[in-house]
Amino acid sequence: MRIERKMLAALLFIATLLSVSGQFYGAPIHTQVIVYEPVEQPYSPSWDSDLNRIHDDLDKKLRDMSFGDSVNVIAKGASIELLEAAAADYNCEVSSRYPAINAIALQIDKHLIDDFSKDVRIHHLEDADLEMKTFLDSSLDVTEIPEAYANYPYHGEGMVIAIVDTGIDNSHMDLDDDDPYNDHKVIAFRDVINGNDDFSLPIDAYDDQGHGTHCASIAAGTGEASSGQYRGVAYASQLVGVKVLSGEGSGTEQQILDGMQWVIDNKDVYGIDIVSMSLGSNSATPSDGTDSLCQMADAMMDAGLLLFVAAGNHGYPEWLYGYNTIGSPAASEKAVTIGSVNDDGSWSSFSNEGPTGDDRIKPDVMAVGADVTAAKADSTNQYVAYSGTSMATPTAAGIGALLRQANPSLNPSQLKDVLQDTAMDMGDPGKDNTYGSGIIQTKQALDVVTGGIDNPPTVSIEAPLDQSTVSDTYRILVAASDDNSVTSVELAIDGTWIDITANYDGTHYYYDWDTTTYSEGLHTISARATDDASQTAETTIEVTVSNEGPIDNPPTCVIADPTEGETITGTHRILVSASDDNGINAIEVRIDGGSWIDITGNFDGAYYYYDFDSTTVDDGTHGIEARAIDTISQATSDTISVTVENEIVQNAMFIADIEVSSWSFWIFTYCEVEVTIVAGTPSDYVGLSGATVNLETTSPLGSTKSYSDTTDSSGVAYFDIGWISSGTWVFKVIDVTHADYTYDPSLNINGDTVEVDL
Known part of the structure; x- marks a missing residue:
């Protein structure tokens, strides 16, 4: 097995991570006019230890710079006008303006920073070039999405989701304009990184990293390339791509702010309802929500945009993942901060925990982010599985689109409350810093925002059967039900209605029909049920009346x-x-x-x-x-x-062996599976290369996952199952295909299934 080499590589990767500190990582309404008014805030942020109005990250950077160097900063103040005047006084050119948070971006010489920060027009300064990265490291059942689909007609129709990330590859089948729900899937593309904007339909968007495409697919992909298997949560919604991260998956704070301000400024132009941001910072000190990114996130919620941000992928243990803190914009007071759980509802160990720097509980709610399969960029029709709060965030964003579609009158704050109030509580009772309020429960949230759905009643004629023959006095049995209550049940013979609501035997409504008063031959029987909302259901059958003698039908x-x-x-x-x-x-x-x-x-x-x-x-x-x-x-x-067909198929292939290997560290288990495919007969065979093996895993809690790999020259297909929970796991080969050979399961040496306690 190759698992030992993988563990060595993982440890080398961890060692590399430990050599880097203070990194940023990346992870994913309605019309109103926003008036931005300056609000003076008390100054005691957790990120400015010496209270010199310069962010500690910028202070650290300045110490390593020379006297003549210049630096890009974010300056925050009481108003854009006052900030621009201050910049002019110091001969600084403003590169970006952020009216949503009263901030600007500019370049200034290092030796002027101290005086500039003390100017009364300046509230504080941040590093505009501070690096941001993707949170890149499924499942729908645990969040009640199948139940929501079964009970409600909402799939994101009319909703627009902005993906603020590395871009969107809308040449993928799941994200292209060959969309059964919309004329165009992606309706705008803003490129902060390279300036390749496209606002004219059809949109030519791109993603040179892949993270944004994966997130967009989770939120809104049609699943066309997989016949619906890997479709997104709000698969009928449309998308706006906002590229703020480079092909390396990183961007600066200024670039992120530029993208966020653009979304606010253009929300009414493109009808943006939901925003998904799978990106953020990771430092030893948690954010208190007063930095520019968090303030901009708050401004997006105030502007009517339901914003979902990732909690981060630096959970526990810290030596493996990085600082287990809530960074920015995850510490935003108003945005919905998303943590990750596994398919079985257990906490994903990489998911960051709170509290924030000002001791608020974060994350807010959880969604599945472990091993989520979605569209792979630059592949047209392929998929890839990633793990991270990056994946949980667009899942939550898609759910947010369903809620917003169901009740567009609710504002983002109200929808956030619904998500938290209906979440499935996990961990410590009540809201906690690991699970927040718990795992999102989509169907229960829809129950709240819609007031609960009232389906029409159901009705069926249980006896006699359609096209059967009846005689003498025949008891007609009718079954009727409703999710609230049935108020009446009626029966009609040849169109004349009779109320039989009072004729109920505990199981069926009934009517004793004297067929001797009707002519011989064909007659219709209809039943109708009405519920307390005056909704009705009706059914009709045909029977033959025959009273001329005993009837004995053929079998x-x-x-x-x-x-x-x-x-x-x-x-x-x-x-x-x-x-x-x-x-x-x-x-x-x-x-x-x-x-x-x-x-x-x-x-x-x-x-x-x-x-x-x-x-x-x-x-x-x-x-x-x-x-x-x-x-x-x-x-x-x-x-x-x-x-x-009992003769051995010519060019037959079959399974020679299924080998499961695992490597445990503390409470974690890493698993890999090797399946050997051979050609020949059970007594005389050789390894077969080029065979595609489809493997299905079943977890101890019953959740399933599919994998696919092609055999190498020795006939072995390798499956990296990854970090899994302990318990009894089942590994089953579903199918094997090859261009020149036929899979014959009857020849499998030890079957197609292995059950292992890990």
């Missing part, structure tokens, strides 16, 4: 297994379904028109059966016939054709 007979045209091998159990209104006398089967075989005594409670040994006949097409005989010798038969 029914259907071969349920195998199906028409199916290929069978070895001993195959033939299943026959048969019934009669008076009783079955005999069930028989025969092969290729031979002698009838009585299988009346072979009944498993659902089917009559016969174990057919197909090795007793030649390979090729054969007929199977079954017949049912009732008590008055009426018979009904069913015939199908099947293909018998």
Whole structure:
């Protein structure tokens, strides 16, 4: 196995991380007019230890600079006008303006910094070039997204999500304009890094790193390339790409602020409802929410934009991941800060924990961010699995789009409260610094924002059956239900309605129909149910009235297994379904028109059966016939054709071995699986290269995950399962394909499944 080499590489990577400190890492409404008014705040931030109005990160940078050097800074003050006047007095050119937070970006000589910071028009200074990086290191069940789809008609229709990241590759099938829900998937692209903006449809966006594409796919991808398997949460929504990170996955604080201000300024132009930001900072000291990025995040929420930001990927242990602190903009007081859980709901060890620098609880809520599969940039139709709060954040953003679609009257603060109030509490009771308020529960959140859905009632006629024959006085049985209450049930025979609400036996509503008062022949029976919201449901069947004598219909007979045209091998159990209104006398089967075989005594409670040994006949097409005989010798038969194939397939391939290896460190387990595919026969085979192996894993809690790899020259396919929880895991090969060989599971040496306690 290669797992030892992977552990060595991981330790070398950790050593590299430990040599770097203070890094930034990256991770993902409605119309109103915003008036920006200066608000003077008390000055005691956690990030300015000497209170000299210069951020500690900038102070540290200045100490390493020479006298004649210049530096790019973010200056924050009471108003843009006062800041611009101060910049002019120091002969500094303003490069960016941020009216949302009353700040500007400018370049200034180092020797002027001290005087500039003491100017009464300056509140504080930050490093405009401070590096930001992606939080790059699924699953929908734990966040109730399938339940939401099942109960509500919301998939992001009419919603626009801004992805502030490395860009979006909208040539991928899941993100292109061949979209069943919209004429255009990406409707605008702002490129802060390279200036390659595109605001004219169709949009030509790009992503030279891949992180943003992955996030966009999680939030809103159509899943077209996977036939829906890997579609995004709000898959019917549209996207705006805002590229603020480079091809290396990093950007400066000024670039991030430029992108955020652009979103605020253009939210009404493009109808932006949701913003996803999977990026941020990581330092030894947590942010207190008063730095420019956090303030800009607050301003986005105030502007009517529901903003989701990543908590960070530097959780526990710190020697492995970095500083386990809440950085910026994750410390924003108003934005929704997202942490990561695994598929089973357990905390992802890389997910950052609070509190903030001013002792507020963060993160706010959690979503799945571990091993999430989504679109791979520059691939057109391929996928890749990543882990991180980067992945949890667009998941939450997609959920936010569903809530906003369901009730556009709620503002971002109200929607944040709903997400927290309906979250599934985890960890310590109440909101805590590991799980926040808990795991987002999408269906419960939709229940709150919609006031709960009221579905129409259901109704069905249980007896008699459609197209059956009735006589004498026949009791008609009707089943009706509603998610709130059924107020009335009615029955109509040939169009005349009768209220039968009071006729209820505890299971069915009923009506005793005297068929002798009706003519012989065909009649209609209709049933209608009404609920407390006056919603109705109706169904109709046809029956034949016959009172001229006792009715004895012929029996029914259907071969349920195998199906028409199916290929069978070895001993195959033939299943026959048969019934009669008076009783079955005999069930028989025969092969290729031979002698009838009585299988009346072979009944498993659902089917009559016969174990057919197909090795007793030649390979090729054969007929199977079954017949049912009732008590008055009426018979009904069913015939199908099947293909018998018992000879070993030429160029057959099969599984020789499935080997699971694991490496444990403390409470963590790293797992890898090797599957060996061979060609030949079980007694004489060789390793086969170029075979595509599809593997499915099942966790101790029952969640499943699919993987795919191609065998190497020795016939081995390698699967890096990664860090997993302890317990019983099941690894099953679902399929094997090859251009020149056919997979024959009957030749597998030890089967296709391995169960291991890890």
